Amino acid sequence: MFEFRRQPLWTVYVIYFVLSTFFVRVPIWVVTALIPSSRPRRSWSISRSFIFPALRAALDGCFRISFPSSSKHDPEYVATSEDAQKFNFTWCPSVPKDLLVGEVEEIAQRNGVELQKTYGYWFTRPGYSGAANGAAQSDEKVILHLHGGGYICASAHPKGGGNTVMTSGFFENCPSIARIFCGAYRLSTSVPFPSANPFPAALLDAAATYYYLLHAVGFRHEQVIISGDSAGGHLALALVRYLAIHQFPTLPVPGSLLLISPTVDWAVTHTGKGSSMVRNASSDYCNQFFAGHTKRCLPGTLPERDAATNAWISPTSLKLEDVEGLFKGLPKTYLLAGEAEICLDSYRTLRDRLSGDIGGNLTYNEVKDATHDFLTMSWHEPERSSAFKDIASWITAL
Numbered sequence: 356m357f358e359f360r361r362q363p364l365w366t367v368y369v370i371y372f373v374l375s376t377f378f379v380r381v382p383i384w385v386v387t388a389l390i391p392s393s394r395p396r397r398s399w400s401i402s403r404s405f406i407f408p409a410l411r412a413a414l415d416g417c418f419r420i421s422f423p424s425s426s427k428h429d430p431e432y433v434a435t436s437e438d439a440q441k442f443n444f445t446w447c448p449s450v451p452k453d454l455l456v457g458e459v460e461e462i463a464q465r466n467g468v469e470l471q472k473t474y475g476y477w478f479t480r481p482g483y484s485g486a487a488n489g490a491a492q493s494d495e496k497v498i499l500h501l502h503g504g505g506y507i508c509a510s511a512h513p514k515g516g517g518n519t520v521m522t523s524g525f526f527e528n529c530p531s532i533a534r535i536f537c538g539a540y541r542l543s544t545s546v547p548f549p550s551a552n553p554f555p556a557a558l559l560d561a562a563a564t565y566y567y568l569l570h571a572v573g574f575r576h577e578q579v580i581i582s583g584d585s586a587g588g589h590l591a592l593a594l595v596r597y598l599a600i601h602q603f604p605t606l607p608v609p610g611s612l613l614l615i616s617p618t619v620d621w622a623v624t625h626t627g628k629g630s631s632m633v634r635n636a637s638s639d640y641c642n643q644f645f646a647g648h649t650k651r652c653l654p655g656t657l658p659e660r661d662a663a664t665n666a667w668i669s670p671t672s673l674k675l676e677d678v679e680g681l682f683k684g685l686p687k688t689y690l691l692a693g694e695a696e697i698c699l700d701s702y703r704t705l706r707d708r709l710s711g712d713i714g715g716n717l718t719y720n721e722v723k724d725a726t727h728d729f730l731t732m733s734w735h736e737p738e739r740s741s742a743f744k745d746i747a748s749w750i751t752a753l
C-alpha cells in the first residue's frame with residue numbers, strides 16, 4: 356500500500372495511470388456499461404455503471420501514491436484568509452478536561468492523544484437570512500455532520516469531499532433543516548507513514564464540535580442530530596455511545612443519531628464466501644479501505660488484535676465477547692445501508708445489536724442496489740433523493 360508515494364515513482368505511476376486510463380480503462384468501462392449483464396449491477400444505469408469504476412480506479416490509485424491534500428483546506432490557512440467568511444469557518448475549543456474519563460481516557464493516555472481545539476464549517480439553506488453561526492432558535496433542529504474518508508482522507512471543508520452534495524441533499528429534502536455544522540476531526544496515519552492521531556483523537560475532536568453547538572451557539576441537546584457518513588458514521592456512533600455511557604451533565608446525549616453507511620467493522624470479521632464482503636465486491640468501491648490501513652491507524656499502541664476485540668474500534672465485530680447493552684441509552688437512531696455494499700453484513704449486525712438495546716427507537720433503511728455512502732453522490736439517483744425523503748420524515752417525527 357502507498358508503494359509509489361515517493362518521487363520519482365509517484366510521477367511514473369501517475370503517467371502510467373493517466374495513459375492506461377484513457378487508452379485501456381475507459382474503453383473497457385464503456386463496453387461493460389453498455390452491456391447490462393457485465394455492469395457492476397445489472398439493474399444499474401449506463402451512466403452509473405461508467406462513473407462507478409472510474410471512482411473505484413481513482414481511489415485505488417490514491418492507495419498507491421497517497422491521498423491528495425490541499426494547503427487551502429488547512430484550518431490555519433482558512434482562518435486567516437477570506438475563505439473564513441466565505442465558507443463560514445469557525446474554531447471550536449477543546450472540551451474541558453473533566454469530560455475525558457474512563458476507558459477512553461486510559462486509551463488516550465496510552466496513545467499520547469491530547470485534547471486540542473478543532474474547527475468546523477457552517478452550511479446554510481439557500482436563502483437563509485441569519486448569520487450562519489447565529490444563536491440557536493428555540494424550535495430549530497440542527498445537524499452536526501461528520502464526514503467520511505476512512506479516518507485517513509477528506510475534510511469538513513465545503514470542497515473537501517462529499518460535504519456539499521450531502522448538505523444540499525438535506526436542504527433540498529428536509530424542510531425543517533436550515534443549517535448544518537460540519538465538524539472537523541484529526542485524521543490518522545500509520546505505516547508506511549509515521550503513526551499519528553490514533554483513537555481517541557477524532558472522538559475528542561467530534562466531542563468538541565458538539566460542545567461548541569451547545570455552549571457557544573446555544574442549542575439544547577434535544578435539538579441536535581449527530582450525523583456521520585462512512586468513517587464519520589463510525590465516529591458519530593462512538594461519540595454518542597461515549598456520551599450515553601458517561602451521562603455528562605454538560606454534554607448530554609443528543610436528540611438523535613443518523614448513521615449513513617457507518618464503517619463499523621474495521622477488523623473485517625464479517626467475511627467468507629457467502630458474506631457481503633465477497634458477494635457485493637463488484638458493486639462497492641471501497642474495498643481498499645478494508646485492506647488494513649485504517650485498522651492499523653486507529654488502535655495506535657494498543658495490541659493489533661484490539662481492532663477486533665475493542666468496541667471503540669469495531670463495534671460490530673463478531674469477536675466482541677459481550678455485546679449486550681453496548682448501545683444502551685442511545686437516542687432515536689436512523690441507520691442507512693446500501694444493499695450493494697460490502698459492509699452490508701456489518702450493518703445488519705449493527706441493526707440487530709441496536710434494536711436489542713434501543714428497540715423501537717431504531718429506524719433501519721436498507722436501500723436496494725445502492726452502493727457505499729450514496730448520499731454523497733449526485734449521480735446515485737433515484738435512490739439518493741428517495742433516502743433523503745425518508746430521512747426527512749424521520750426528522751419531522753422526532
Ligand SMILES: *[C@@H]1O[C@H](CO)[C@@H](O)[C@H](O)[C@H]1NC(C)=O
Nearest residue numbers: 442443477478479485486487
Ligand atoms: C455562510 O453563511 C451565510 C449566511 O450568514 C450564507 O449566506 C452563505 O451561503 C454561507 N456559506 C456557505 C458556504 O454555506
Ligand SMILES: *[C@@H]1O[C@H](CO)[C@@H](O)[C@H](O)[C@H]1NC(C)=O
Nearest residue numbers: 684685687712713714715716
Ligand atoms: C426510546 O426513546 C424514548 C424517548 O424518546 C425513551 O423514553 C425510551 O426509553 C426509549 N426506549 C428504549 C428502549 O431505549
Ligand SMILES: CC(=O)N[C@H]1CO[C@H](CO)[C@@H](O)[C@@H]1O
Nearest residue numbers: 629630631634635694699700
Ligand atoms: C448481488 C449480491 O450478491 N448481493 C448480495 C450483497 O450482500 C448481501 C448480504 O450478504 C446478500 O444478501 C446479497 O445477495
